[in-house]
Amino acid sequence: MKKLFLRISLLCCLGLTMAVSSLSAFEPDILYKDQVAVLMYHHVSDTVKGPGTISTELFRNQLSFLESRHYNFISLDEFKAYMKGAAIPDNAVLVTFDDGYESFYTNAYPVLQELDIPGVSFVITGTIDDPQKGTTPFMNREELTKLGKRKGFIELQSHSDSQHEKQNGKAYLTHRLQLNGRTETDAEYKSRVTGDAVTCRTKLDSYAPGSGDTMAYPFGIYNPEAITAVQDGGVRYAFTVMPKIVTRGSDPMRLPRLNAGSPYVQPETLHNMIMRRVTAVKDARGEEAPLRETLEQLGGELYKDKADNQLGMNYNGTLFKFSPDKASVTRLSDNAAFTLDRPLYVEGRRSYILLKDLERILGITIRLDTDTGTYTTDPPTESDSGTET
Structure with missing residues (x-):
């Protein structure tokens, strides 16, 4: 009798295992090939609420959900190699953060470590001398130094040094400024934007040698003149806020990203957001x-x-x-x-x-x-x- 019971139990377990395996077979391992979904975030906080802020729990849940759906997270080095012709994993995702807020170090970085997911932090280097001056604190020297030691896993890249500003509603990066009652000349504009790119790269290089060749445009605003000016300052890849997916044909100076850093983007919403761009x-x-x-x-x-x-x-x-x-x-x-x-x-x-x-x-x-x-x-x-x- 005991043997019969054990035999029935074994058959039931085997049947359940086969059923689960059959169900999992309906979840495709390959969602897309030879392209990258670049995710954009800003602020991760459990106390601050806002359209560009998500909680630590939501951030973790988003990334864990994508992992469960067979997405593969890549580093910035792998992304650059892909843009030069190298192969990448199927369902590739790159995680990026803008502004260099302290919350990247205190809240986002621990989650990335926990899940072993690489990331990029686009830093406004002009904030380093006084990281507490804004309403949202920025990363300080000690935090940037620690992140710099994780280069290859965490990348520190450019969000400009002092161009994340507007004058009369117009972005510094793309417009001539008013200087003492006159308009900045073409040569002054070019010198300012190119010089800023060099300054940002130099500062980042002190924390993580070789950093600063990749940029996220301040406010997502750019034009042909700005592109040329930052390229002359050493920028080779630049990200916009255009909500598309990156392919091999994408312009390296006008790379799109998907905004995942909204409290309204639940894990499955993010998955659907990506799939709408690839299906x-x-x-x-x-x-x-x-x-x-x-x-x-x-x-x-x-x-x-x-x-x-x-x-x-x-x-x-x-x-x-x-x-x-x-x-x-x-x-x-x-x-x-x-x-x-x-x-x-x-x-x-x-x-x-x-x-x-x-x-x-x-x-x-x-x-x-x-x-x-x-x-x-x-x-x-x-x-x-x-x-x-």
């Missing part, structure tokens, strides 16, 4: 495209205006509003009207638009990126609608 919902070679997914993959968003309940689009800071019958679109900045060749229509709870209509409205060329299977376009040559980074 085309409808073949872009056809005439139509799903509007929401296509816009998100291009770095825009679809929204509903609460004032009049009308559908709208936001692309690179420019707002558009659909007419009530969805047969035309108005660009709100100048009231330019676009009549659609085919009105927007809904199928399976998705809104579809003709690709040629969307191209005409946004003034861009949309194509299928064969690396990622997504709708894509070239990033703008300049951006003046970034976020506080």
Whole structure:
């Protein structure tokens, strides 16, 4: 009787194991290949609340969830090698932090250590002499020195030395400043921006030799002049706030990132955010495209205006509003009207638009990126609608 009971128990356990194994087989190990989802964070705090701040628990849960879904976290060195042609793991993710807040050292770094996940901290080096001067403390010399010893695992990179500022609402990095009642000359502008990049690299090099060739643009704002100026200062890779995924064809000076550092981005939300950039919902070679997914993959968003309940689009800071019958679109900045060749229509709870209509409205060329299977376009040559980074 005992032998029979043991035999039945063994069969039940075996059956359960096989069932679990069968279920796990439905979770794909390969979500995407030969591309990198670069995540952007700012502040990790358990006391401060805000749109750019997440709790330590949420940060840990996000990364743990991605690990459970077969994502592979890579270092900045691996990312640079990938940009030069080297292979990377499937489902690659790079974790980055802007500003150099002290919370990176006290809250984020311990989680990265615990999970053995490398990361990048883009530091405003002008804060090092007085790290407590702002409302949010920055990392001090002792903390930067300790992180510098973990180079290869934690990278200290540039968020500028003194260019994370605005004058009359315009970013230092991309505009001529007003100096004693006159406008900065082209030569003065170039000298300031290039000199700042050199200063930032020099300061970072004292903590982690060889650092500073990678930058996150202050506020996510850049233009061709700024790109040239920081390149002359030794910057070889630069990150924007454009919400796309990095492929081998990405411009190394206009690299996109996904904003994971919002309290509203739950672990599964982050997974879905990444997958929307790597999974085309409808073949872009056809005439139509799903509007929401296509816009998100291009770095825009679809929204509903609460004032009049009308559908709208936001692309690179420019707002558009659909007419009530969805047969035309108005660009709100100048009231330019676009009549659609085919009105927007809904199928399976998705809104579809003709690709040629969307191209005409946004003034861009949309194509299928064969690396990622997504709708894509070239990033703008300049951006003046970034976020506080």
